[in-house]
Amino acid sequence: MKSWLKNIGPGFLISAAFIGPGTVTVCTVAGVNFGYGLLWALLLSIIACISLQEMAARLGIISQKGLSESIREQIHHPALRIMAIMLILSAIVIGNAAYEAGNISGAVLGITAITKPLSIDFPGFSLNVWSVIIGGIAFLLLSINSYKLLERVFITLVMLMSISFLITAIITKPDFLGILKGIFIPATTSSGIFTVIGLVGTTVVPYNLFLHAALVSEKWKYASELTFARKELVAAIVLGGVVSMSIVICGAAPHLTNVSTGADLALGLKPLYGQFATWFMALGLFSAGITSAVTAPLAAAYVVKGCFGWTCGLKSAKFRTVWASILFIGVFVSTLKLKPVDIIKFAQIANGLLLPIVAIFLFWIVNRTSVMGKRKNTLWQNIWGVLIIGITIFLGAKTIYSVFSAI
Template sequence: MKEFLKNLGPGILVSAAFIGPGTVTVCSIAGVEFGYNLLWVLLISVIGCMLLQEMSARLGLISGTGLSENIKSQLANPILRNIALLLVFSAIVIGNAAYEAGNISGAALGLQGIFADVSLKLGNLKINLWSCLIGGLAFILLFLGSYKQLEKVFIGLVLLMSLSFLITAILTKPDLRLIFKGLIPSNVDAGLLSIIALVGTTVVPYNLFLHASLVSEKWKGAGKLGIVRKELIFSIGLGGLVSMAILICAAASGIQNIENAGDLAAGLEPLFGEAATVFLALGLLAAGITSSITAPLAAAYVVRGCLGWKPARNDWKFRMVWMSIVLLGIIFSSVGFKPVEVIQFAQVANGMVLPVVAIFLFWIVNRAAVMGEYRNGFILNLFGILVIGLAFFLGIKSIYNVLSNF
């Protein structure tokens, strides 16, 4: 067990990245609106996520570099290379800057659920001090923490998050028969937008870049592939279990209307007591903190790979990227500003970049020049094509959903 815990790291960060406040909200809404009937979507999403992340982790281990570096080196055509890198740069960097405010706000909402709203009024401007605290904590951990220290922090936060949501789900005393029934695919037509949201919040484009870079830093050599895969399956499987626990909480709550995770926390207390609310708030706090750290970190890795900077985390150019994203998140979150247009751009860009990145990843892990004997086999390619097809569908739908609102 001690040896296994020592090898936890990259997969835990990936799991922490996709279980953010957005995931908590999406799973809560799905549970309230459709009960346990969409649990099967999360199950399929987690399997698809494992497949893509395994390819990303294997690429990082065998090539010794991140995904953006491989895209840059393997695309010989300069026009195609620059278009690909620009698209990746726009989607990941601007997208993560937009979503950082949501991550910090989610963690602040968790603190408000345990304590109270703490704000400072400056004229007509109301500043949420919890958002400043969370953003400051993310900044300090990224600035002072070495890779090993960050790993330990994330392992602790993910375990806190997992226990909090799982205990909350148990406190709601869900119907086990309905849970098992919900794991069987059904209701494909009902709740199509919810299905898209559940898959989209699990299969995250920036995690493909983050995972490859983290694995290339932690391990060297193909001999570690078995460890990489075990750690990945455990970490993402745990993340999927947490997502299901959140959906189960919402489904068992009996709440009729919900718009965000705060509504779920407020609705649980009169039904299941203060303990359920506290555990949910702790889980939301941990989810927000972890995502508020991983989003800026992933953006910095992408920029480093696109621009060819030296692979050093204490390099000031690398630090300036994540610092900018954390700072924007603090500002947007603390003043309650909702950058709707920026987030809509991020949704369109991510909808475009997910299938593109999945195709580039699929292409690179099939290249003998990069992967040698560790390139994809027939079974992995078959499932990879299915996942990419799903990514295309999700991308087109997310773009259509945003554009139809204009």
């Protein structure tokens, strides 16, 4: 086990990253509100995630550079380069800030499932103390750069929670015909489009595309290792997708009718853990939230570093300022008088809306012969890429249209 943890690949880290508070919350909500009806959205998300993360991994191994660094170097016109960098920074900073708020809120959701909410009231403002405490823990781990060991522990706990959902999904004796119908027959209503975007956003996380390219460039140095990277990626993402589907199936169980607290989410695990379900869910949400609360700001800092071509190290003031800013925004939003579940759902929707921007840049880079050489996209990879980007743009446009129509 020690050797396996030491040599675990970037694909499994990416998979573990998207099985967090957002996945548990959004998938449970999807099951509660729509039964098996939105499982097709997860199948689409799995396919899109494999396709886009493979492009990111191939870019990292072949170029030995990150995505943001490659974009900056390949756009030669100064004005266009500035515009591209600003667009990427806006997407990643906004997306990561929303995602960070969801991560912290997810950890808070776990704590308040077994303890009482803790807040300090000021004139016109209420401070969520748990959010500040969790933000402080994340800040401390990032500051002393000793989060890696804890991250392995947290990932192990999250994976344990994932296995629990798989077993629970079987115990609930689901309608397998209904599951197959939900997976392969797309259907939704205007009220479900936000949940569809949330399901896509919780699986294909934009910042993971940047993070994956950086991770593989550190782990693998030769083009011949690309085959292994692909196999590891596919296995990891499919496993993560199956877990997400299991959570939806648990959420579709008849005894679940509403989700607004961690205790509500824990009902999905009650068939397996009984009276201890709430404690187990609390631990899982806290672990998932803390893990992502550490990695999300760090990933944003790497993106900014690549965009501006910084050569400074992780301990530099500029690098620390970026992750600290993302962490602060996440804590601030999490302290507002909003339901944690609503913040988490918003974060996943924001990810889904920002995904096309990042995907288009990635698609452009992996088609550049000057970057990828003979490893650039094939015809079939381009067909899949265009189809995936087109679908994400359509879903995003439909969501925006639904919002304006409701005004």
